[in-house]
Amino acid sequence: MTNPALRARRVRTLLPALALALTATGLAGCGDDSPDAAPDAATSSASGAITIEDPWVRATTGTEDPTMTAAFMTIDNETDEDVVLVKASSPDAGMVQLHEMAEADGTMVMQEVDGGITVKAHGGQLLQPGGYHVMLMDLTGELAPGDEVELTLEFSDGSSQEVTAPVKEFTEEEGHYHSPGTEEHSH
């Protein structure tokens, strides 16, 4: 039902040979965990991969600071090894950082994540408003609802993913995304 060759349009998986090999051997040992993940050659790379679900980017139209915004998604890691999202980039942003919300002196502040965002083996990690997110700064232009943003995500296993994320309106969390160096970013 799932043809890996057809994954190219929205989520392109660029697994290097080493990661692919790890994935294939890993799957052979975990059949009891997921009986649905039939480990034949055609599906092993798809079911044993890192996948991005539900990506979206908050529109900047009408926001306080339209030079920055955030991207959200779910990262699923169906491999046997923990992986870390170490870097993200986009042609639409001059600078991209991985951020988290953390408590400091009783208030929630946004800060860059030390060492990237870890996704446990056979686990998933939400990047969502109020939590981890991909911070897009120095935007090259306004991002209106209905636009699309291309993102490249790089992982600790050497693999990378290209994602096309729709830009959507979002009214909550207004003002939560401030530029680094402002008071709310002091550690």
Place this chain on the structure above:
Amino acid sequence: MAGSERTPLGRRRFLGYVGSAAAGAAAGSAGGAAWASARDPEPAPPAVPTTSEAVLSPYGPHQPGIAAPAPRVTEVVALDLLPHVDRDALGRLLRAWTGDVEALTTGRPTPGDTEPWLAEAAGVTVTVGLGPGALAAATVEGPWGFGPVPPMRHDRLQERWSGGDLVLVVGAPEGTTAAHAVRQLVRDASPFARQRWRQTGSWNGVDRAGRPVTGRNLFGQVDGTGNPAPGSDLFDRTVWVREPRWAGGTTLVVRRITMDLDLWATLTREEQERAVGRRLDDGARMHPMPPRAHALRARPAQNGGARIFRKGANYSTGEDSGLVFMSFQASVEGQFVPVQTALDQEDALNEWTTALGSAVFAVLPGFDEGDWLGSTLLS
């Protein structure tokens, strides 16, 4: 505090149910047509379908809601494109909707949903189609035989229930989930399109023991007995378009049919049964069949072999009651139009039923993971 972990439920959930999805579709010929031709009701499978079993994969050659059993709640929403929308913009809308469909089908909130608690129920289907206006805006030719339904003598069509550049058919196990799914889909379409009309209906496709049954319209008729069974060759030949770019798609005619329940209630039971040509209690065909009976006039043999696959959703509002009638077929001109034309001329039911709305859509082929709705047409 920085973000929450979760298990990759979404993918697992539908991957695990691919097999049962096919079985559900096969069992669910329950979902369809009644005022059409003859076929004994399917023997009911023993097990009660649970919510999780009803989860379909969003992926495959066809959009899964078409062959799925009739959902309890159906919302049909037509939208009109904004003037600036061209092929590129339509592609962006369909990619955004693809993400929404993937999420909703597997019981997740749509990306960016501000009320994610309303999207917890599994078993949602979303079927997307393009009307003539969207095909023109994207300079895409419809499938062979795609065209308007000509005016019928008994129609009393109203603009507010007719036409539309895009259609969404949302099926859900209950109304709150359906309403929220529609809201999110329409919201995500707002840079491109505005809602034109929205029709909501319900269907009871299970008996007291929870076994699948064909279900009844508001006249009390078993409605859908004559449908080709999903999964059969006949169904595939009736419904799916085969030409390359549209392969796996279909066409959809949506008709809002008001039903005069008060006048119907003045008939004797025998008069009611003669109008449709079926017994009311079990939907079995009458012998001999009265010449103007609906079940006779709608038979493929009466219409040069033309056959449709139909689904219904009963509606009841402060204004009137009736059926949101959905007909799926490979060709509007080759299948729906001859059947409807024959019924317009001879069907005894015309006395108590009147079409208030009519719209035609080309339903997009299905998509595989990593692909998007309409990619074969707009790429």
